Amino acid sequence: MRWNRIYALVLKYFFVCSRNAFRAMDIFFWPVMDLLVWGFVTLYLLKISGAVPTMITFLVGAVILWNVFYRAHQVVCLSFMEDLWSRNLLNIFTSPVKVSEFITAAYILGLAQAVTVMVILSAMAAFMYQFNIMTIGPDLPMLFVNLMLMGWAMGLVATALIIRFGPQAEVLAWAIPFLVQPLCAVFYPVSVLPAWLQPLARCVPASYVFEGMRASLSGSNEVVFNYALIAFALNVLYLAAAGLLFKYMFEQARVKGLLAKYNA
Amino acid sequence: MFNRIVEVTGLQKHFGKYEAVKNVSFHADRGEIVGLLGINGAGKTTTIHMLLGLTKPTAGTVRVFGRDIETSRTEILSRVNFASSYIALPYNLKVIENLLVFAHIYGVKNPKNKIEKLLEDFEIHHLRNATSGRLSSGEQTRLNLCKALLNDPELLVLDEPTASLDPDLADKVRKVLQRVNREEGCTLLTTSHNMLDVTELCDRIVFMSAGEVVEEGTSDQILRKYNSDSLEDVFISIARNHSVDGRGDKVASSADLKKVKVS
Numbered sequence: 001m002r003w004n005r006i007y008a009l010v011l012k013y014f015f016v017c018s019r020n021a022f023r024a025m026d027i028f029f030w031p032v033m034d035l036l037v038w039g040f041v042t043l044y045l046l047k048i049s050g051a052v053p054t055m056i057t058f059l060v061g062a063v064i065l066w067n068v069f070y071r072a073h074q075v076v077c078l079s080f081m082e083d084l085w086s087r088n089l090l091n092i093f094t095s096p097v098k099v100s101e102f103i104t105a106a107y108i109l110g111l112a113q114a115v116t117v118m119v120i121l122s123a124m125a126a127f128m129y130q131f132n133i134m135t136i137g138p139d140l141p142m143l144f145v146n147l148m149l150m151g152w153a154m155g156l157v158a159t160a161l162i163i164r165f166g167p168q169a170e171v172l173a174w175a176i177p178f179l180v181q182p183l184c185a186v187f188y189p190v191s192v193l194p195a196w197l198q199p200l201a202r203c204v205p206a207s208y209v210f211e212g213m214r215a216s217l218s219g220s221n222e223v224v225f226n227y228a229l230i231a232f233a234l235n236v237l238y239l240a241a242a243g244l245l246f247k248y249m250f251e252q253a254r255v256k257g258l259l260a261k262y263n264a
Numbered sequence: 265m266f267n268r269i270v271e272v273t274g275l276q277k278h279f280g281k282y283e284a285v286k287n288v289s290f291h292a293d294r295g296e297i298v299g300l301l302g303i304n305g306a307g308k309t310t311t312i313h314m315l316l317g318l319t320k321p322t323a324g325t326v327r328v329f330g331r332d333i334e335t336s337r338t339e340i341l342s343r344v345n346f347a348s349s350y351i352a353l354p355y356n357l358k359v360i361e362n363l364l365v366f367a368h369i370y371g372v373k374n375p376k377n378k379i380e381k382l383l384e385d386f387e388i389h390h391l392r393n394a395t396s397g398r399l400s401s402g403e404q405t406r407l408n409l410c411k412a413l414l415n416d417p418e419l420l421v422l423d424e425p426t427a428s429l430d431p432d433l434a435d436k437v438r439k440v441l442q443r444v445n446r447e448e449g450c451t452l453l454t455t456s457h458n459m460l461d462v463t464e465l466c467d468r469i470v471f472m473s474a475g476e477v478v479e480e481g482t483s484d485q486i487l488r489k490y491n492s493d494s495l496e497d498v499f500i501s502i503a504r505n506h507s508v509d510g511r512g513d514k515v516a517s518s519a520d521l522k523k524v525k526v527s
Contacts, residue, residue, distance in 0.1 A: 008368030015361045016354065019395070086354040091411070094316040094421075095369050096342040254320040257279060260313045 001104065005097050009079070009105035016082050031067040031117045032124065038063045039129050057217045060131045062186045064121045065147055065213060069184075069206055070177045071117045072110040072151025073158070077173035079106040080159045084167065084262055093259055099250055103243075106159075107152050114148055139216045142228035143209045149235035150205045154180070156242035160249040166262060185210045205231035205238070267294050268330070269419050269451040270315065275324035277310050277475075284310045286475040287324070292419075292468075297445055297452040299466035303503040307475040308455045312421055315453070316346055328419060342370065347412035348423035349405050355397025359388065359407055362396055363414065370415035382410040385440050387433075401428035409437065413444060420444070422454040426461055438464050459495040469495075471502055478502060 017023045042059045080102075083089045092102070122133040133140065158172040183197065184206035193201055201207045212227035253259050270292040277285040285307040292298040300308045313319040315326050317337040326333040328340045353362040360379065367375030383389035386406040391399060399407060405428050412420060425441070426434035438461060444450045456462055462469060463483060471479035471486070479486055479502065483495055490498045 002371070004371050005369050008365050011368060012354065012357070012365045015357050015365070019356045019358075082354070086356070087352050088354050090318065090346075090348070090351045091353060091366070093318055094341065094344075094346040095366070096338045097369060098338055251320070254318065257277070257310065257313065257319045259318050260309070 001098065001101050002096075005095075005101045006105045006108065009092075009097070009102065010108055013079050013082065013105075013109050027071070027113060027117070028120065031071070031121055034067065035060070035063050035121050035124055036128075039125070043129070054218060056129055057131055057135065058214055059187060060125050060129055061133065061136065061213055061217060062210060064118060064125060064133055065143060065209065066181075066184075066186050067117050067121060068114045068144055069147040069151045069154075072114045072148050073155040073177050074151075074173060075110040075113045076103075076106040076152055076155025077158045077162065079109050080162065081170060081173060084162070084170075087262075089259055089262055099247065103156065103246070106155070110152055110155060111148060114144075114151065118144070136213060136216045137221070139212060139221060139224040139228070142224070142232075143212055143216075146205055146209050146228060146231040146235055149232070149239060150209075153235060153238040153242040156239075156246050160242070160246040163246075163253045163258070164249040166258065180204060180206070183207060189214065203234065205234040208234075268292075269294050269296075269328065270298075270453060271325075271327040272311070272315065273325050273327075275311065275314060275326065276322045277307075277314060277319065278322045284475055285314070285321075288472070288475070288477050289324075290470045290477060290480060292451050292453050294418075294451055295445065295449045296467050297441075297454070297465050299462045299469045300453060300455045300472065301457075301462065301469055301499060302455075302472035303499075306472040308472055309423060311472070312346075312423060312453070312455065316344070316421060317341065342415070343417060344419045344421065345370075345412040345415055345417035346421045346423075347405075347408040347425060349401075349408070349425065349427035350423065351408070352404055353396050353407060353411060355395070357396055358393055359383070359396055359399070360392045362407070363410060366411050367414050372414050375414075378414060379410070382413055385413075386410055387436065402430065402433055405429055406433070406437070409440070416448060417450060419451045419453065422452065424456055424458075425454060426456070426458055434458070434461070441465060459499065462495055471499075473502055 017027070038059050042056045046056065083092055125131040125133065136143065154176050158176050161172055162169045183201040183204045185201055186206070189211060190198055190201045190207050208227040208231035212224040215221065215223050215227070268291055272291065273289050275285055275288040276283070288307070288311055290298070300311065302308050310319060314321045315328070315333065317333045329343060331340055333340055357365070363379045364375060367379060372378050380389065383392055386409055388403055388406050388410070391403060396404065396407060405425070409425065412422070426437055429437060441452060442465065445452055452465070454461070454465065466483065468482055469480070469486060470477055481489070486498055487493060487495065490501060492498050
């Protein structure tokens with residue numbers, strides 16, 4: 001891998017975002033709206049039902065961490081789709097850029113955006129709801145890394161499908177996180193799910209992350225490490241599978257001449 | 265130094281039942297300018313895409329600098345570049361930003377100096393801060409050529425490089441390409457429908473029709489063979505006498521074609 005090529009791809013995406021106000025809005029607007037809506041819903045529930053005060057920390061913390069996963073996933077897809085939309089795929093894939101460099105650049109962009117969104121939402125949550133994300137404590141980096149890895153893996157799966165099935169599959173860039181969201185136990189524990197869905201939820205790394213977050217916020221820190229470890233093992237498995245799927249779909253696109261076709 | 269820059273042997277590409285490229289073989293030596301000609305759908309672009317590793321051949325081999333494109337893609341493509349009138353650089357980036365990105369991709373030293381020189385060569389230096397999407401098609405073509413020369417390629421692959429240029433600009437572009445070929449020893453493989461490009465630029469021509477190579481030689485050799493003084497007439501003769509049906513099945517054989525003389 002050559003860092004100059006990875007840097008070039010990251011630089012290209014930075015230029016794209018800095019030239020496009022709507023893209024910048026897409027990055028920041030939706031997470032902020034998410035936080036505002038869920039924050040106010042929580043305040044309302046506290047007011048009418050006298051729900052336990054930890055509810056606000058659970059829900060606001062969940063919104064912030066969910067956006068880490070969602071942004072990591074989305075940017076991996078968008079970095080490919082930008083080249084698809086601007087008919088630049090031919091220029092990229094007739095250059096010495098390796099698929100591994102392309103993916104690494106997408107991961108770096110995913111990480112950068114997830115960190116940025118997390119910092120902004122955390123600051124807003126502290127200001128508006130007096131919620132301090134740091135109350136999760138030393139468990140926070142473990143939870144963050146696992147959501148990041150799952151976002152990368154799902155983003156790679158979506159990108160592989162877009163490469164193979166073309167622009168009509170673009171909707172996956174936005175849809176996949178919401179398809180798995182019910183199994184991620186973002187706003188409720190896995191035990192709330194119907195019994196037949198629980199084993200499926202146990203296969204989703206994010207479910208351990210959000211269970212871990214709730215455990216950490218309610219002071220049961222001793223289980224968080226185990227949750228993070230299981231999530232990490234699943235993420236390693238899924239990342240490897242996503243990498244293989246991407247490689248296979250990319251080769252299929254070469255066999256079918258699709259990379260050139262998308263540029264036409 | 266390896267003299268055979270491109271060696272295409274028995275290249276085939278099938279898309280389902282459709283045979284886009286059938287057993288194509290040709291070569292380009294160091295410093296040569298080779299024109300790949302043929303009507304739309306002849307298989308030129310598919311051949312170029314296989315040569316650049318973008319499309320995987322069904323059979324046959326592509327060797328560039330003596331290496332197989334399927335196994336040495338990155339090493340080969342770092343010494344090659346490509347431009348087409350039909351593809352664009354990201355439209356929402358400025359000209360300078362687009363070139364800077366590709367300069368980093370190709371690991372160009374002193375990228376800003378190189379970019380300024382190329383912008384001057386192609387007379388678009390005044391557009392360096394313009395958004396690429398706002399350029400005219402002729403300006404975009406020249407921007408693509410700037411990108412294609414960023415890494416001082418040893419092999420430059422061009423898909424109709426003067427397609428959207430007026431005669432004056434087309435002439436200037438040909439001069440730049442000739443200079444790059446003569447002074448830097450860059451090998452050029454170009455497709456074109458502009459016979460003036462072919463006459464002025466190409467040392468050798470490979471005619472393709474219905475996915476096959478039907479003629480190969482210098483323009484003089486081909487003109488003598490067809491008893492014609494115009495490559496355009498030869499092109500039309502090949503197109504009309506080697507026509508294809510809707511799915512690319514040949515109507516006349518290449519043997520039939522060779523009997524045809526341009527009147």
